Structures are given as C-alpha cells and as structure tokens.
Amino acid sequence: MKRIHILLIGVLFSLAASAQGPKREFRGAWIQTVNRQFEGMTTDYMQKTLTAQLDSLQKGGINAVMFQVRPEADALYYSEIEPWSRFLTGTQGQAPSPYWDPLQFMIVQCHRRGMELHAWLNPYRVKTKTSTNLVSNHLYFREPERFFVYDNMIFFNPGIEKNRQFICKIAADITRRYDVDGIHIDDYFYPYPVKGEAIPDEETFRANDMGLKNIEDWRRYNVDLLVKELHDSIVAVKPWVKFGVSPFGIYRNKKSDPMNGSDTNGLQNYDELYADILLWINKGWVDYSVPQLYWEIGHKAADYNVLVDWWAKHASARPLFVGMDIERTVKNPDPSNPNRNQQIAKYRLMRSYPQIQGSCQWYAKLFVDNIANYRSLMQEVYHRNIALQPLFLFKDATPPAEVTKLMPVKMKEDGMVLCWTPPAYEGEMDKPVKYVVYRFNEGEEINLNNSENIYTVTKIPFAPLEVYNGKKKFVFVVTALDRLNNESLPAKVAVKL
Numbered sequence: 001m002k003r004i005h006i007l008l009i010g011v012l013f014s015l016a017a018s019a020q021g022p023k024r025e026f027r028g029a030w031i032q033t034v035n036r037q038f039e040g041m042t043t044d045y046m047q048k049t050l051t052a053q054l055d056s057l058q059k060g061g062i063n064a065v066m067f068q069v070r071p072e073a074d075a076l077y078y079s080e081i082e083p084w085s086r087f088l089t090g091t092q093g094q095a096p097s098p099y100w101d102p103l104q105f106m107i108v109q110c111h112r113r114g115m116e117l118h119a120w121l122n123p124y125r126v127k128t129k130t131s132t133n134l135v136s137n138h139l140y141f142r143e144p145e146r147f148f149v150y151d152n153m154i155f156f157n158p159g160i161e162k163n164r165q166f167i168c169k170i171a172a173d174i175t176r177r178y179d180v181d182g183i184h185i186d187d188y189f190y191p192y193p194v195k196g197e198a199i200p201d202e203e204t205f206r207a208n209d210m211g212l213k214n215i216e217d218w219r220r221y222n223v224d225l226l227v228k229e230l231h232d233s234i235v236a237v238k239p240w241v242k243f244g245v246s247p248f249g250i251y252r253n254k255k256s257d258p259m260n261g262s263d264t265n266g267l268q269n270y271d272e273l274y275a276d277i278l279l280w281i282n283k284g285w286v287d288y289s290v291p292q293l294y295w296e297i298g299h300k301a302a303d304y305n306v307l308v309d310w311w312a313k314h315a316s317a318r319p320l321f322v323g324m325d326i327e328r329t330v331k332n333p334d335p336s337n338p339n340r341n342q343q344i345a346k347y348r349l350m351r352s353y354p355q356i357q358g359s360c361q362w363y364a365k366l367f368v369d370n371i372a373n374y375r376s377l378m379q380e381v382y383h384r385n386i387a388l389q390p391l392f393l394f395k396d397a398t399p400p401a402e403v404t405k406l407m408p409v410k411m412k413e414d415g416m417v418l419c420w421t422p423p424a425y426e427g428e429m430d431k432p433v434k435y436v437v438y439r440f441n442e443g444e445e446i447n448l449n450n451s452e453n454i455y456t457v458t459k460i461p462f463a464p465l466e467v468y469n470g471k472k473k474f475v476f477v478v479t480a481l482d483r484l485n486n487e488s489l490p491a492k493v494a495v496k497l
Contacts, residue, residue, distance in 0.1 A: 022351075023451045024485075025387040026321045026358025028064040028290070029057055029367055030120070030246075033087040034071040034128065037365065040090040043098045047105060054109050056368040060375040061383020064116040066184050066246075066360065067106045070170065073126040073139070073156070077103035077119075077178070081170060083135045093135030107179055114434070114457050116389065118182035118244065119174050123167050123226060125188055126154040139166075148201060151194045158190060158222040158274075159204040167226060168233040175237045181483075182242040183234050187292060189223050189275045192267070219274035228285045240429055240483040242392060246290040246323055246360070247277045249307055251314070262310040265301045281318045287392060288318055290360045294325035296332040297342050304342075308349055308356070316355035319390050325362050330372035341372055347382050357390040385451035388436065389485040399486040400425060400432045403478050406491040408465065416465040416497060420478055423488065432480035436487065437463045442473035448490065457481075468497045 031053065033039075038046050057065065069076040074085035074092055078101050083093040088102065096102075103119060110117040126140060129152055134140055140147055140154060148157050156163040171183050190199060205215045212218040231243045252270045254261035260278065269275040280286045291311050295302040311320060330341045337345075350356055361367045367375050391397075401423035409417050418437065425431045439455040440446055447453060455476070456463050465476075473496050480488040 021382060021385050021387060021451050022357075023388060023449055023454075024357070024390045026064060026288075026319070026360070026390055027062050027383055027387060028066055028118075028321065028358065028360035029062045029364040030066045030360060030362055031068065031364045032071075032120075033068045033076055033085065034122075036087060039087050043096055043100050046088075046102070047100070050102075050106065051109060053364060053368050054106075054113055054115070056375070057364060058113045058115065060367060060379045061387070062115065062361070062364075062367070063387060063389065064118060064181070064360075065106065065110050065364070066118045066120045067103070068120040068122075069103050069174070070119075070121040071125070072122065072128055077101050077174070079170075079173070081173060083138065086132065092133065092138075103174070103178055103180075111179070111459070114459070116181035118184040118242070119178065119180045120184040120186065121167075121171065121174075122188050123185055123230075124156045124158060124163075124190075126156060128153055148199070150191045150199055151197060153191065155191060157201055157204055158219065158226065159201055159208065164222075164226045164229055168229050171230050172233040172237050175234050175241050180241060182244055182287075183230070184244045184246065185230070186246045187248040187269075187273070187275075189273045190219055193272050216271075216274065220270070220276050223274050224276060224279060224285075227280050228283070231285045231287075238428075240396065242287040242395070244288040244290060245277070245280065245286045246292055247275055248273060249291050249293045249295065249323070250302060251277055251310075260314065263306050264303070278315060281315050284318065284394065286318060287395065288321060289315055290321045290323045291315070292323040292325075292362070294323065294328055294362065296328050297345055298332075298335050304346060305349060308353065312353040312355040318394075319357050319392065320355055321358040321360055322350050322356055323360050323362055326366040326371065326374055330374055343372075343374060343377055351382075386454045386457055387451060388457070388481070388487070391486065392484050396429050396482070396484045396486060398430065398482075400430050400480045400482045400488045402489040403432075403435065403461070403480055403491050406476075406478055406493045408476075408493065408495045409462075416467055416495070417462050418465055418476055418478070418493075418495070419462045420491065422461050423480055428483065430482060432488070433483055434459055434481040435461065435463075436479045436481060438477040438479075438490075440475045440477070442475065442494070444475070446475065446477060446490075446492070448477065448479070448487075465495065465497060470496065472497050 075082045076085050076088050084095050086092040107117045234243050248269050250264050250266045252261040252268045253264050293307045295304050297304045329343050332342050334342050334345045403420040405421040409419050437455045438453045477490045477492045479490050
C-alpha cells in the first residue's frame, strides 16, 4: 500500500506540471436515484448523505451536478402533476416525512458550493419493472391507451401527441418553479431493443402516420418533435436555462452510414433508439450533449478513442462534453502503459480536442468513493484549478456590467476582506450571479485566461484575503458573471498583505 501511495504521488507531480486545465470547462457528475441508493432513507440521513457527496464532489473539482428527479414518471420534488417517487420513500405517491423537497435542497446546496444543478428527467419511462406498484390514481390506470408495455416495463407511447404535451408540461413546471441551471435527459428514448420482441405501436402508427411511409422514420420524428418542444417549452419560461441530452455513445455504425457513421459495431441511437442526435444538435434543439462514451480504449466494438474522435468531428455545433464511466476506466489497463489504468490516457485524448469542452462522471458515488484514486487524480491534476462553465453564446452573448468601488477593507484581528459593489442590471439575463477574483503578484502580467490566476469564485460581493507579513504586494482583479457565465470587464486594485 505504501509503495502504491508513493507511486501515486510521483504520477501526480509529473502530470501536474503538464496538465494545465482550461479556464472554462464543464466538470459534471450524475447522481442517479433509480438504483435505490437513497430509497427509504430518513430525511435527515439522506440530506447528510447528499451533503457529504456534494462536499466530496466539490473537493474533486466538480462544477455541475445532474440530479435525477424523474426516474419513472414520478417526482423527487413537490409536484401537483406526478406522484412522489418510490426511489425516495419506498412507496410511490408517499410524501417524505419529515417533509422536504430533494430538488430544492440540491439546488441550494449546489449553488452554495458554486456548482450548477441540472434536473435530470427520463421522458418516456413509467415503470422499470411490472413487479413494482404504481400509485392507484396514476395516469396509467386512468388513460392506459397512452402507454405500452415492452420488456416488462411501461412507457409513454412517443407517437401520441398528448404524451409530448404532458412531458413538456413537466419540464416547464420544474423550470418555472425551481432555480435550476439546466434540464437534462439521458439515453432512454424508445426502449432498448429486446431480441424477438416488437414495440407495440403499430396501431398508433396506422392511426396517425403524419405522412411518413415507414414506422422507423415515424418513430424518429416522434422523438424529434419531443426534443424540439422540450427545448421550446424551457426557453419560453426561462431563456437562460440550458437543455441538454446524454445519448448512448454510438450515433450510427459506418456499415449503416458510410458517410456519418463511426468505425464501431454496436447498438445505434439512430436505428435502434430512434434518436437522431446530430439533427437535434445541428438544428439547435439541444444546448449541449454528453454522449456516454463508457467503453474502454481498445474495445473491439466501440473503442473510446474512435468515438471521442467521431463526436468531436461531428457533434460540436453545440457544446460537447464526454460522459466518462469511472468503473470501466479504472479496471482496464492503458494499452500504451499496462502498469496503470486508462484515466490518464482518456483525459489526455479528450483534452486534445478543442471541440470537447468538458466531461461528466458516471457516476457520482464512484467519484466520491475514490476508487483506484480516481478522484485524487482529478483533484490534483485535471481539476487542480477552478474552472468556469463554458460559454453558451447562442443563448446570450452580453456580459454584465463591471463591478465598482473595489477596495480592501481591514477587519478586526488583522483580517482583510476584498469588497466591491455589484453592477446594476435591467433584466434577469444581465443579473450578476457570481464573481471571479483573480490574484497576481506585483508586476506580474494580468492574464485572465490562465486558470492558475483564479483566487476564488463567490456569490457574494466580498472575499476574505490570505494575510502574509503586511509587506507582500498583490494585484486583485474582480469580474462579474451572469447566469450563462458571460464575464464582465475587469476591475482591479493593488493590495498589500
């Protein structure tokens, strides 16, 4: 164990010197609820568990959390539309006692730590297994014609317009009532195929084919409509809220599409899940994508290296982040260095593509548990410096006004605080929500593009300063960030500490 620890320290030192992180990078993690990791916990214990996870994620440099709040047409938040989730209390429809709202709790806790919170929804899935009980007044019992059963699971029928309207209503309701930074959907569109079982939607197709001749094109069109309408529903309520998707990692294989396919041989978004991810990206119906590139380097059917290259070259019309599988990354050796796992190789490759603006960890609990020192390496090397979120200039390109009256204020007991006055703003899009404080040595070039110079990021208009001997001179620079992380012009002040 001691030898492993010494080796890790050596690796960290050698990598840290060459792994200068970008100033802007999405660093996400998925916190899923569908796996029952929280089911039946008391309110107090679940809050403590989530708080501990967020503390660890923050320490590891994570700046965005995808929190699953609608795993199966239910809610881990207060809803007048859908029932409380069984993954919270153990029984669908049963409110938590003592009462609390997990989504609101997570928004507050994430924002307190400088993290974004994206509410993660599963659009079509209603029940994972028919052996579990739906609440007696569930929509499924009232209007069963709107659903189908496939692989012992229940799904909203994507071909029914009322279902699209209903799902959009859910997303708009969350966006309206909660201060979320994003609405996030994953890879579950039409159900994953089961050999020998057909999706039971032929009648729906015949009743309303929308002028399309084959059922495959019709299914894709149904999902296209949902994605576009979800985007429009969210933007209509709060134009700063981002809408993102995390699709399965293969769009199409080259043998199916020689022009746009990847050199892979696996299940395909376009053909099996009826999800035309590239269309959504190129049409601007999603604000970001996080393809689940969960395979290892060297995988025969779906090589990580091949897929990173493909997504970077085909899907960067909107911000692109890579979904990373922690377990597969650490259990497989690096082909170029079999004495270590694939974490270093994967991150080196990912960051070599300027089209890729970040990553998201599957899943948060493994990151927190630090298996194979995964979190340690992220913390000490790849997430060593603070990173701001990527820009979404197609949503908003106007920065807030700059801060004023920047000055150091001496406090009692030799403390020093940097204070400033927030800028005025006219609308929510211009509102300053965070401030970036940079620190430079006297005479040092003021370079705001180097993440090494970020001293702190804060939601409040002051920042405590580290005091030295009273003779050390620094220059501090402060900028304001709006909801979409546009950065204001800088204000600066010289301070002796």
